[in-house]
Amino acid sequence: xxxxxxxxxxxxxxxGTSVKIECRSLDFQATTMFWYRQFPKxxxxxxxxxxxxSKATYEQGVEKDKFxxxxxxxxxxTLTVTSAHPEDSSFYICSARDRxxxxxxxxxxxxxxxxxx
Amino acid sequence: xxxxxxxxTEISVVEKEDVTLDCVYETRDTTYYLFWYxxxxxxxxVFLIRRNSFDEQNxxxxxxxxxxxxxxxxxNFTITASQVVDxxxxxxxxxxxxxxxxxxxxxxxxxxxxx
Numbered sequence: 001x002x003x004x005x006x007x008x009x010x011x012x013x014x015x016g017t018s019v020k021i022e023c024r025s026l027d028f029q030a031t032t033m034f035w036y037r038q039f040p041k042x043x044x045x046x047x048x049x050x051x052x053x054s055k056a057t058y059e060q061g062v063e064k065d066k067f068x069x070x071x072x073x074x075x076x077x078t079l080t081v082t083s084a085h086p087e088d089s090s091f092y093i094c095s096a097r098d099r100x101x102x103x104x105x106x107x108x109x110x111x112x113x114x115x116x117x
Numbered sequence: 118x119x120x121x122x123x124x125x126t127e128i129s130v131v132e133k134e135d136v137t138l139d140c141v142y143e144t145r146d147t148t149y150y151l152f153w154y155x156x157x158x159x160x161x162x163v164f165l166i167r168r169n170s171f172d173e174q175n176x177x178x179x180x181x182x183x184x185x186x187x188x189x190x191x192x193n194f195t196i197t198a199s200q201v202v203d204x205x206x207x208x209x210x211x212x213x214x215x216x217x218x219x220x221x222x223x224x225x226x227x228x229x230x231x232x
Contacts (some may be wrong), residue, residue, distance in 0.1 A: 046175070046220070093162065111160040
């Protein structure tokens with residue numbers, strides 16, 4: 001079945017530094033990838049939608065200069081949290097839609113727990 | 118506007134009990150998809166089911182069953198003979214058929230199954 005690999009699974013960084021999170025579709029081509037943020041004991045909130053070869057579409061209230069998304073290939077999207085602050089600490093999870101099965105394909109990565117100290 | 122409501126924040130049961138997780142949704146779309154995902158403590162989201170709004174047949178998969186009632190806009194999930202491994206947060210989600218990008222999640226229900 002479809003597999004999405006997300007790395008790193010956990011990262012701790014100092015305030016003011018940047019962190020890059022990778023989301024890879026391992027056995028399918030993903031024209032569209034999604035980035036979610038989940039605060040403790042809360043639901044997933046869509047941050048942005050990235051389409052291969054074009055600019056990401058951000059949800060209202062999400063700072064695009066802070067959360068840089070790059071979708072350079074059909075199998076890789078990256079989320080970079082720039083100048084991270086403690087309030088950016090959260091669980092970030094990506095999902096990818098299978099190009100070959102657009103109606104079915106929402107495969108989620110295993111998530112990245114970011115802690116900014 | 119789309120909205121998914123999971124009114125049960127937390128449920129605790131004893132192993133072997135049956136448990137139903139409620140999901141009520143709101144949408145103006147005539148066609149849409151409903152989903153259930155399981156999020157164990159490790160964090161990943163595990164796909165459980167996708168239901169097309171045209172298909173109101175109930176579905177059973179092992180100990181899992183789903184009851185889709187379009188008339189009441191509900192898509193409830195029942196676990197029969199619950200097991201400790203069922204302990205997780207369960208999310209109900211909704212997306213319009215024409216735009217799978219717009220997936221909205223409910224707040225989730227944390228299920229704890231005690232031995």
